[in-house]
Amino acid sequence: MRNVAKREPVSKRKPSANSRRRDLVAPSRARGRRISGWFVACFIAAISTVALGTIAVTLKDSFARVVDQPIAAVDIKGNLKHVTEADLRTLLEPVVNRRFLNVDLLTLKERVEADPWIAQATLSRRWPDRLQVSLVEETAIARWGDSSFLNQAGEEKNVGDNSVLQDLPLLRGPEQSQQKVARKYVEIASLLLPLALQVNELTLEDDLSWQLALDNGLVIRLGRDQLLEKIKRFSTVYETVLKPKLADIYSVDLRYHNGLAVEWSPQALSLAN
Numbered sequence: 001m002r003n004v005a006k007r008e009p010v011s012k013r014k015p016s017a018n019s020r021r022r023d024l025v026a027p028s029r030a031r032g033r034r035i036s037g038w039f040v041a042c043f044i045a046a047i048s049t050v051a052l053g054t055i056a057v058t059l060k061d062s063f064a065r066v067v068d069q070p071i072a073a074v075d076i077k078g079n080l081k082h083v084t085e086a087d088l089r090t091l092l093e094p095v096v097n098r099r100f101l102n103v104d105l106l107t108l109k110e111r112v113e114a115d116p117w118i119a120q121a122t123l124s125r126r127w128p129d130r131l132q133v134s135l136v137e138e139t140a141i142a143r144w145g146d147s148s149f150l151n152q153a154g155e156e157k158n159v160g161d162n163s164v165l166q167d168l169p170l171l172r173g174p175e176q177s178q179q180k181v182a183r184k185y186v187e188i189a190s191l192l193l194p195l196a197l198q199v200n201e202l203t204l205e206d207d208l209s210w211q212l213a214l215d216n217g218l219v220i221r222l223g224r225d226q227l228l229e230k231i232k233r234f235s236t237v238y239e240t241v242l243k244p245k246l247a248d249i250y251s252v253d254l255r256y257h258n259g260l261a262v263e264w265s266p267q268a269l270s271l272a273n
Contacts, residue, residue, distance in 0.1 A: 069129040071095050071103065078135035082117045082164070091115060095131055103131065116157035142171045142185060144178060154182035173204035180204070184227060188212065191231045195238055216246060223255035230254040 074092055091112045095103050105123045112121040112133070120136040138157060140149040143165050148158045150171065156178045169189075173181040185202050192199065192214070201213035210222040222230055234242075234254060242249060242262075253261040 070097065070099055071131055072129040073131075075126070075130060075132045076135065077132065078137065080135060080137050083115065083135065083137060087115065087117075091118075092133070116159050119151070140165055140168060142169045142182065144171055150178055150182050154179035169199045170201045171203075172201070174206055177204055184210070187228060188231055191228065191235065195235060197238075218242075218246065218249060219251035221251060221253045221255055233260065 074095060076088060092108075094108055094111065103125070105125075109121050109123050112118055112123075112135070117138050118135055119138045122134040124132050126132050138149075138151045140157075141152055142150050143162045144150050144156050145162075147160055147162060148156045149162050149165055149168070150156060169185065171178075171181045171185055181202060181204050184204075185199060188202065189199050198215040199212065200215050201211075203211045205211065207224075209224050210227055212220040212222060214220070220234065231254075234252065237260070242252065248265055248267070249262055250265040251263040253263065
């Protein structure tokens with residue numbers, strides 16, 4: 001039998017001072033490398049951000065030079081009778097020397113529509129340097145006093161001097177009565193149309209009585225109420241009774257419930273005497 005040598009247990013060796021130092025130094029170097037890498041990444045990101053910002057500003061300036069050019073022309077569309085070229089120059093003055101994208105279309109629309117003759121304005125940009133303005137002019141149905149007209153809705157539009165509208169009937173009335181007078185005018189005019197008669201003047205007096213003047217010179221006093229019934233009564237006798245003697249009649253009074261009264265002209269009265 002072989003003799004087996006008895007081995008002593010191997011004792012654990014304690015790390016030396018040098019090995020401990022290496023263990024401490026290695027992680028520190030790794031952390032240093034990580035910090036350096038993070039710093040480089042941040043530096044590159046910052047440089048990239050600055051570069052992208054510079055590129056964006058350059059592109060914006062280039063875009064502005066191409067797109068945001070000064071307004072070169074304003075195209076006007078619309079069937080205009082009363083809005084003059086001088087009026088348009090005044091209305092569109094805010095766009096003079098403005099750039100394409102710098103024009104406030106909403107504010108300009110409000111300015112244009114503030115003109116009493118402009119019912120509606122539509123504005124749009126036409127790239128690269130034009131502005132298109134489409135205008136709808138008000139339709140005047142009658143004069144109101146000496147300085148205004150009434151549109152189709154019976155709204156008063158003050159133009160300062162309505163003498164250019166002498167071919168339209170003249171309507172008068174107290175304050176806030178414009179729409180009421182306009183409605184009565186339309187109703188009366190439609191009833192007189194079969195007689196080939198037109199309204200020259202329609203007045204609502206302060207005491208709320210109505211007076212009508214026709215294009216043939218005849219004056220009709222209507223009173224305060226039942227205006228349409230009275231006009232119908234006038235129509236039934238006009239052709240047969242009144243028209244043959246029209247040259248001698250000054251006015252017709254319809255303020256009666258069942259009839260009318262005739263006021264003869266001064267010339268007819270002098271001849272009769």
